[in-house]
Amino acid sequence: MNYGSMPIDEGNLILTDEEKEEAIKNEPNIIDALRQYTGGDEFINNKKRWCLWLQDIDPSFLKKSTFILDRIEKTKRFRLNSNRLATNKLADTSMLFGENRQPSTNYIIIPKVSSENRKYIPIGILEPSTITSGSALIIPNADFYFFGVIISLMHMSWTKNVF
Secondary structure, eight states: OEEOBBOOSTTTTEEEHHHHHHHHHHOGGGGGGEEEEEOHHHHHHTOOEEEEOOTTOOHHHHHTOHHHHHHHHHHHHHHHTOSOHHHHHGGGGTTSOSBOOOOSSOEEEEESOOOTTOSSOOOEEEOTTSEEBTTEEEEESOOHHHHHHHTSHHHHHHHHHHO
16 A cells, blocks of 8 residues: 655646646647546545646657646746755656656555545545545555455444554
8 A cells, every 4th residue: 555646746737627628728739648636535526636647758748838848847946945855856857746656557546534424435446547646545456356355344344443
């Protein structure tokens, strides 16, 4: 079990639904650089957010987008102005998430915060094309057997007694 990926970007690599639509309207070709981005709140409440996911994107593609270049530059400035040396070093790769834990296989998502009044912990299986934030935990290589165990009443009983 791992934390999701963390952009460490002051929000510059993250987009609302409205920002995504506006960006695509102005630069339709950037659609290939956008991925759905979910965390605990988005998963539980079915909210839509997006991120610039520039891992393995051709640098020539990046240079053609003023929107993407602007977001990368703002991320770089944020990281350089940080008091943390580790964050400063991330400025060299400001087009990428600061902490990339995104699996390349289907994975289980578990929000870090939920209500103790729920009968079940809200858990789901996502495809690797959906990027999960640090407000959720992920279990790579998800299968339905493991999913069934952790969403079962027996696991819920154990969780309520242990935590």
